[in-house]
Amino acid sequence: MNRLISAEATRLLSSRLWLGALIGALVCGGALIGGLTLLGPENFDPPMPGLDTEEGVRGLLGMLSFTVFVPAALGTLAVTSEYRHRTISFTFLFEPRRWRVLVAKLITFAVAGLCYGAIVAGTAGAALYGGAAARDITLGLPGATVAELLVRVALAMAAFMVIGVGFGALIRNQIAALAAVVGYLYMVELVLLAVPGINAAYPYLPGGATASLTGFTYLADAIAEQTSGSSSTLLSAPLGALVLAGYAIVAAALAVAVPLRRDVT
Amino acid sequence: MSGDGGGVRVEVRDLTKRFGSVTAVNGLSFTVEPGVVTGFLGPNGAGKTTTMRMILGLVTPTSGTATIGGRPYADLPHPSRTVGAVLDSSSFHPGHVARDHLAVYCRMGGYPLDRVDEVIHQLGIGEFADRRTRGFSTGMRQRLNLATALLGDARVLLLDEPSNGLDPEGIAWLRSFLKGLADQGRTVLVSSHVLSEVEQVVDEVVVVRRGELVASGTMAELSSAATAAVVVRSPDDERLAETLRAESVQGTRATSVERLEAGTIRVEGLTTAQIADLAADHRLRVHELTPERSTLEQVFLRLTSDPRESVR
DSSP, rough: HHHHHHHHHHHHSSSTTTHHHHHHIIIIIIHHHHHHHHHHHSSSSSSSOOTHHHHHHHHHGGGGGGGGGHHHHHHHHHHHHHHHTTHHHHHHHHHOHHHHHHHHHHHHHHHHHHHHHHHHHHHHHHHHHHHHTTTTOOSSOOOHHHHHHHHHHHHHHHHHHHHHHHHHHHHHOHHHHHHHHIIIIIIIHHHHHHSGGGGGGGSSSHHHHHHHHOOOOOHHHHHHHHHTTTTOOOOHHHHHHHHHHHHHHHHHHHHHHHHGSSSOO | OOGGOOOOEEEEEEOOOOOOOOEEEEEEEEEOTTTEEEEEEETTTTSSSHHHHHTSSSSSOEEEEEETTTTTTTGGGHHHHHHHEEOSSSOOOOOOOOHHHHHHHHHTTOOOOOHHHHHHHHTOOGGGGGGGGGGHHHHHHHHHHHHHHHHOOEEEEESSTTTTTTOOHHHHHHHHHHHHHHHHOEEEEEEEOOHHHHHTSEEEEEEEEEEEEEEEEHHHHHHHOOOOOOEEEEHHHHHHHHHHHOOOOOOOOOOOOOEEEEEEEEESSHHHHHHHHHHHHTTTTOEEEEEOOHEEEEHHHHHOOOOOHOOO
């Protein structure tokens, strides 16, 4: 397995995908949070609580969870590009036990996802404190809590990169896989939330699990409001992480069961 | 796993593959021996690629088996150390430089990274080893494909249309390269839809048409099937044709007699002397006897042309 992981790491680091990922992480982390901090949530339209309040800081950092589609897309691309560029033939020749290739990719991209998440969280944290200092604001949340929230964001980023790998292996076609992963996050889940009954399952949907992992619950609160009282309580953060990992594992298991067995013609 | 002197034999037995209602390969059996280059010949769509992919476990056969040294590909203890294969004309990430592409598979096979430089040297691709593959010419791609296949120093090489798109110089290089590999005792199977591109390098041939075996054996055997024909011009062509069909000369009989046009007959299986003698015995006039030497290419075309199509 080590040789497969080292091969996947080499594959990732020798294309420019990692450079794109790095830029993505800087934009989605430091640049996003730095910009919003300087702008100030109280100046948003509609205005949000200022950074000197707890809700203000939580809300601002919550913006980070809207960018999980970036690591999800990167993970998806990592697998589907093998089919698109036909390197999959060589890959399966060098390792005919195809599930091992997928496991190596899942492990490699879990690590890559953690690096991505660490950069997002690290630069976001630096930008938050830098911006607050520049505006002479004392943050309404203690440093330890901010750090914990950022670690949870980083874990969510890693989970979505692994989910991307699982769905990429499942769907194989690059465009279809990207459309499915990104489209789900931004459209399908929101539509599902409007369906009575299904929204009760929200804590277990990727969005709900992400909310419980990252601790940003605006969407969950909004649903609870709409469904007037039948508030579906979110899972605990570790359970949310487990549910997200579960999606990645289910997608990967389905990929091993069906598409990976298909003929490579 | 080793056969004669470390050679590894590839055996295909009753291999059949159906894609929906289309039968791509039908009951195909043949053996690829070590130490020689075997040509896997047939027109496009004859099932060559599907067969090679079945040997390599990329495509699952509908029925039948393909083994390498007695084992299915997926059961080999060291697949890439046993078999090197090239299946697609281009299978590289366009953003990778050649050296990185090789490094990925070098690691995947568990080989020391020195192998990358060795195959780069072996294939003479040092010049473009540090360029991104997106700009590669066909010849460069074929060489990088071969370099990837050779990373494991495998005893068996399966190459699907490696001469496709190569210029004459490239083809000449490929010939001597393959010959060298076979001389080292390796098992080399090379598919092609153009006999002339591999004619000078292959020792054995397996010819397929519409997924079925039509001929196999040594190149010499295939050549001997190159039956000589004689074109006869005669004003008594009708009667001569009847006579040639009916009579035997010294125990031999024409295997084929066809009237090409008024006054011309094409005869297979008899020499010019035998035809002239027979005509004299029956007092039939012969104005011209022309031996027609069919080339190997014509034999190949005859073997692989679809009888249903040639009726048109």
